[in-house]
Amino acid sequence: MTPPVVAIDALEKSFGDYPTKRVLRGVNLSIPPGTVLGLLGQNGSGKSTLLKCSLGLLRPTAGSVTVLGDDSWNLSAGVKARLGYVPQEAVTYPWMRVRQVIAYTAAFYPTWNQRLVDELCQRWRLPLEERVGPLSVGQLQSLAIVLALGHEPELLMLDEPVAGLDPSARREFLRTILEIVDNPRRTIMFSTHITSDLERVANRVAILKDGRIAYYGELDELKDRVKRLRIAAAHDLPQSFKIPGALRCEVAGAVATVSVNDFDEQLADHLRTAWSADVTVHDLNLEEIFVEMHAAGSPTLAVTR
Numbered sequence: 001m002t003p004p005v006v007a008i009d010a011l012e013k014s015f016g017d018y019p020t021k022r023v024l025r026g027v028n029l030s031i032p033p034g035t036v037l038g039l040l041g042q043n044g045s046g047k048s049t050l051l052k053c054s055l056g057l058l059r060p061t062a063g064s065v066t067v068l069g070d071d072s073w074n075l076s077a078g079v080k081a082r083l084g085y086v087p088q089e090a091v092t093y094p095w096m097r098v099r100q101v102i103a104y105t106a107a108f109y110p111t112w113n114q115r116l117v118d119e120l121c122q123r124w125r126l127p128l129e130e131r132v133g134p135l136s137v138g139q140l141q142s143l144a145i146v147l148a149l150g151h152e153p154e155l156l157m158l159d160e161p162v163a164g165l166d167p168s169a170r171r172e173f174l175r176t177i178l179e180i181v182d183n184p185r186r187t188i189m190f191s192t193h194i195t196s197d198l199e200r201v202a203n204r205v206a207i208l209k210d211g212r213i214a215y216y217g218e219l220d221e222l223k224d225r226v227k228r229l230r231i232a233a234a235h236d237l238p239q240s241f242k243i244p245g246a247l248r249c250e251v252a253g254a255v256a257t258v259s260v261n262d263f264d265e266q267l268a269d270h271l272r273t274a275w276s277a278d279v280t281v282h283d284l285n286l287e288e289i290f291v292e293m294h295a296a297g298s299p300t301l302a303v304t305r
């Protein structure tokens with residue numbers, strides 16, 4: 001079996017001594033080559049922390065991360081050369097011109113693909129002769145992405161790569177991602193809040209909730225499992241009406257609207273019979289699933305694969 005590109009084992013990360021902020025509370029993930037993983041989670045859920053622990057930029061409090069065979073806290077130069085990273089706040093050299101930053105970065109990598117870099121700069125209309133300092137947020141982000149792609153990394157980690165991009169630049173960026181992942185040896189992990197983008201490019205999704213992975217698996221499978229049911233019963237339903245493990249349940253008279261995380265047809269049939277109800281099943285998009293998973297009082301999911 002091909003070893004995972006990233007193997008995260010019981011990872012914990014806390015900040016501060018008193019009070020200690022426990023951000024990651026036991027994260028397990030095994031990411032095979034060729035995966036495009038979209039990482040979702042509410043603000044402050046620990047997405048950047050997870051990426052930084054994976055890159056050896058933060059030391060795990062407990063547990064471990066193995067990246068391309070190396071422990072993330074002791075990455076060899078050889079493994080570092082196979083990684084690309086775009087942090088949430090791209091750091092570059094404000095006094096240099098764009099062309100100079102590119103040349104400076106290229107000098108570190110024997111595998112630098114200048115043709116790819118030239119093409120991306122043209123596509124994203126990066127002003128090569130301008131200084132980096134006054135570039136807009138979106139231009140800086142585009143530049144950071146170009147710099148991270150130039151050496152054609154095997155593993156690319158992107159922390160909210162499209163947050164500063166306008167819709168057309170986002171589209172271009174996603175197109176590029178789709179092109180570069182047309183290579184089974186390349187793996188991408190990216191965090192985002194834009195679920196529609198994630199749906200377009202990711203083949204797997206990981207959802208961080210309460211310091212753990214609430215779901216990790218294929219997007220289609222998640223959509224098959226999380227459904228919203230409208231249950232229209234013959235008589236008023238009791239206020240205590242509940243479906244065990246439901247993410248959210250609202251009852252109004254004879255109608256209940258319930259989001260479930262482990263749907264199967266048997267459940268719908270059971271509800272039809274038990275409540276003499278008309279049960280309709282609605283598909284949810286990723287954004288709706290995310291909102292349901294984070295509804296007040298929703299249980300921690302048992303859908304991790």
Ligand SMILES: Nc1ncnc2c1ncn2[C@@H]1O[C@H](COP(=O)(O)OP(=O)(O)OP(=O)(O)O)[C@@H](O)[C@H]1O
Pocket residue numbers: 015016021023041042043044045046047048049050
């Ligand atoms: N160096 C640090 N020192 C103390 N606390 C930190 C540090 N880095 C992160 N945190 C805390 O860890 C928590 C998770 O932060 P993180 O940036 O990983 O979340 P995130 O999911 O990426 O958030 P967002 O979606 O808003 O970017 C936050 O409460 C943050 O304040």
